[in-house]
Amino acid sequence: MTKVTDWRHHFHQYPELSNREYKTQESIVEALTEMGLEPNTEFGITGVTAFIRGQNPGPLIALRADIDGLPVTEKLNLPFSSKVKTTYQGNEVGVMHACGHDAHIAVLLGVASFLSRNTDKLNGDILLIFQPAEEGAPEGEEGGAELMLKEGLFEIEKPDAIFGLHVSNFKKWSNLDKTWTNNGFS
Ligand SMILES: [Zn+2]
Numbered sequence: 001m002t003k004v005t006d007w008r009h010h011f012h013q014y015p016e017l018s019n020r021e022y023k024t025q026e027s028i029v030e031a032l033t034e035m036g037l038e039p040n041t042e043f044g045i046t047g048v049t050a051f052i053r054g055q056n057p058g059p060l061i062a063l064r065a066d067i068d069g070l071p072v073t074e075k076l077n078l079p080f081s082s083k084v085k086t087t088y089q090g091n092e093v094g095v096m097h098a099c100g101h102d103a104h105i106a107v108l109l110g111v112a113s114f115l116s117r118n119t120d121k122l123n124g125d126i127l128l129i130f131q132p133a134e135e136g137a138p139e140g141e142e143g144g145a146e147l148m149l150k151e152g153l154f155e156i157e158k159p160d161a162i163f164g165l166h167v168s169n170f171k172k173w174s175n176l177d178k179t180w181t182n183n184g185f186s
Pocket of ligand 1: 099100166
């Protein structure tokens with residue numbers, strides 16, 4: 001569990017915007033490689049995918065985490081707060097995992113670590129999908145799940161089912177004004 005927390009803090013501290021998740025991609029590749037997996041970076045510009053092969057027959061289940069941050073300046077001052085700044089639509093902006101995708105990456109890496117150590121008990125296979133640009137590709141660019149599919153991700157092997165998750169802070173969400181949700185940052 002410590003490792004999952006460390007991953008979450010790391011990705012929180014170094015967020016990257018949609019289709020610019022280069023360091024995020026590198027860190028995911030490194031973590032998966034350490035687990036003995038063979039990460040594939042050919043889909044979605046900055047995406048990462050990998051198979052975990054179970055030792056028993058069964059379905060192929062895809063598990064997906066989104067990996068991009070938002071053009072939001074972090075106001076908290078924690079040891080792992082983001083100080084990242086970048087240019088977005090001509091303005092200098094802060095970058096923050098304000099949506100929780102740092103947690104999504106850490107959770108999926110944790111799941112990958114557990115499953116890759118327990119393939120003897122795994123009935124079927126797992127396709128890990130770390131998907132960039134969930135918030136939407138920059139103007140004029142393609143990205144996200146749509147691009148990964150267009151590039152043929154499911155043509156290698158089509159999953160029988162796919163699962164993703166999205167964290168939420170109900171207390172915080174209930175206090176947010178409508179403009180936030182109307183901006184599509186859900
Ligand atoms: Zn999100």
